[in-house]
Amino acid sequence: GESVGLHLPTLSVQEGDNSIINCAYSNSASDYFIWYKQESGKGPQFIIDIRSNMDKRQGQRVTVLLNKTVKHLSLQIAATQPGDSAVYFCAENIGSGGGADGLTFGKGTHLIIQP
Amino acid sequence: SQTIHQWPATLVQPVGSPLSLECTVEGTSNPNLYWYRQAAGRGLQLLFYSVGIGQISSEVPQNLSASRPQDRQFILSSKKLLLSDSGFYLCAWGAYSNQPQHFGDGTRLSIL
Numbered sequence: 001g002e003s004v005g006l007h008l009p010t011l012s013v014q015e016g017d018n019s020i021i022n023c024a025y026s027n028s029a030s031d032y033f034i035w036y037k038q039e040s041g042k043g044p045q046f047i048i049d050i051r052s053n054m055d056k057r058q059g060q061r062v063t064v065l066l067n068k069t070v071k072h073l074s075l076q077i078a079a080t081q082p083g084d085s086a087v088y089f090c091a092e093n094i095g096s097g098g099g100a101d102g103l104t105f106g107k108g109t110h111l112i113i114q115p
Numbered sequence: 116s117q118t119i120h121q122w123p124a125t126l127v128q129p130v131g132s133p134l135s136l137e138c139t140v141e142g143t144s145n146p147n148l149y150w151y152r153q154a155a156g157r158g159l160q161l162l163f164y165s166v167g168i169g170q171i172s173s174e175v176p177q178n179l180s181a182s183r184p185q186d187r188q189f190i191l192s193s194k195k196l197l198l199s200d201s202g203f204y205l206c207a208w209g210a211y212s213n214q215p216q217h218f219g220d221g222t223r224l225s226i227l
Contacts, residue, residue, distance in 0.1 A: 008156055032213040043121075043205050043218030044159070051213065089158055093213065102149050102161035102174065102207075103216060 008087060012112040019080050021109045023073040023090030030092040034103065035064060035075045038087045047075070047088075077111075085113045117142035121206050121219035129227055134179075134193040136222050138206030141187065146208040148189040149216060150181055153203040165189060201226045 013019045025033070031052040036044035050057045050064045050073075057064050063076040073090050087110050091103040118141045128134060140146050147166055151159040161174045163181035171181050178197050182190045189206055203223050209216040 034215055036218075041220075041223075043207075043220045046215040046217060049215055091159075102151070102164050103159075104161075105158035107158045 008108050008110045010110045010112060012114055013080055014114050015082060016079055019077045019084070019111060021075045021077075021088050021111065023075075023106045023109075025071050025073060025090070025092045025104075025106070027092060027094060027104070028068075028071065029094050030104075032093040033064070033066060033073050034091045034093075035062075035073075036089045036091060037084075038089060038108070040086075044089060080111075080113050082113050082115070085111060087111070117208070117217065119206060119208055119217060119219040121204075121222055123222060124220065125223045125225075127225045127227060128196050130198055131195050134191070134196050134200070134224070136191040136204055136206075136224075138189040138191075138219060139187055140189075140208045143187070143208065143210065145186060146210060147216075148183060149207040149209070150189065150191050151205045151207065151218075153205060153221075155203075159205060163191070196226050198226050200224065 011019060034049040035047040037047050038044045048059045048062050048064050050066050055066055061078045065074045077084055087108045089108045090106045093103050121138045149164045150162040152162055153159045164172050165183045168183055168186055178200060179191060179193050201224055203221050205218050205221045207216040207218045
């Protein structure tokens with residue numbers, strides 16, 4: 001059967017280096033974006049979010065950048081650690097002013113931290 | 116703090132059998148609730164969402180249905196499973212559309 005990760009882009013970085021994971025979104029009406037981390041066999045875990053009125057938002061060791069002109073989102077992880085190995089998904093929400101519509105997810109990137 | 120529980124964690128069912136997956140949320144009231152499916156090595160696909168008891172919106176036509184009998188309970192069902200229903204099913208809750216959704220640890224469903 002299929003193995004998880006066969007169809008996912010993979011990014012391999014050395015422990016301690018910085019990593020950048022990219023995501024392109026298609027809907028120019030999207031006004032809210034989230035990055036999730038998913039470890040094998042678990043549900044996605046919220047990392048950081050950003051609203052469309054911002055270009056950059058920082059968390060602990062993570063930074064999200066939003067470029068609305070080219071509809072591009074990136075997640076930067078500083079000083080990567082072995083525990084950062086996971087699949088990372090971006091997600092967008094059109095946010096129709098109070099609606100509860102679910103998120104639209106990207107395909108995911110498999111981040112591998114090399115010792 | 117809020118928590119979300121899904122069970123079972125793993126399920127193996129024969130083709131044509133019924134299905135019931137349950138999800139409950141604690142520590143919040145009137146959450147938006149969601150069911151997603153994730154195929155191996157893929158992103159998540161939204162199946163259903165609910166803004167309140169008895170209110171269900173379906174995103175894709177399929178062999179599955181959802182119900183919300185209580186404020187913090189969301190159930191995913193099928194009367195007759197198909198091979199194509201195999202996958203990883205995730206429940207999530209959210210407070211508002213422009214806030215993060217929080218996921219359970221999923222149910223891995225295998226149809227034989």
